[in-house]
Amino acid sequence: xxxxxxxxxxxxxxxxxxxxxxxxxxxxxxxxxxxxxxxxxxxxxxxxxxxxxxxxxxxxxxxxxxxxxxxxxxxxxxxxxxxxxxxxxxxxxxxxxxxxxxxxxxx
Numbered sequence: 001x002x003x004x005x006x007x008x009x010x011x012x013x014x015x016x017x018x019x020x021x022x023x024x025x026x027x028x029x030x031x032x033x034x035x036x037x038x039x040x041x042x043x044x045x046x047x048x049x050x051x052x053x054x055x056x057x058x059x060x061x062x063x064x065x066x067x068x069x070x071x072x073x074x075x076x077x078x079x080x081x082x083x084x085x086x087x088x089x090x091x092x093x094x095x096x097x098x099x100x101x102x103x104x105x106x107x
Contacts, residue, residue, distance in 0.1 A: 044068055053086065060086060069095075 044065040053060045053075065061083075064071045069092040074083045
């Protein structure tokens, strides 16, 4: 009870009310403000194929996202016990390059 009297007498109650009002405005702005947008990217449809890596005896997993027309190649790193990304290809860009008259996309 003594603390409440100290707050009232020091004008702190007005400060607390102002602070609560400001926080309420911030909460309203965050809640009703513009929604966050995700990447403009469709949900993928994936196909995975195991295979070798040219010029190496390591095995790899080739993962193709058919919807977004992308491919990544990953190998298993036995030291870190994690998959390492080896290569990435944008298949749509490669197709456009071939259709423009080049016979092989540049690496």
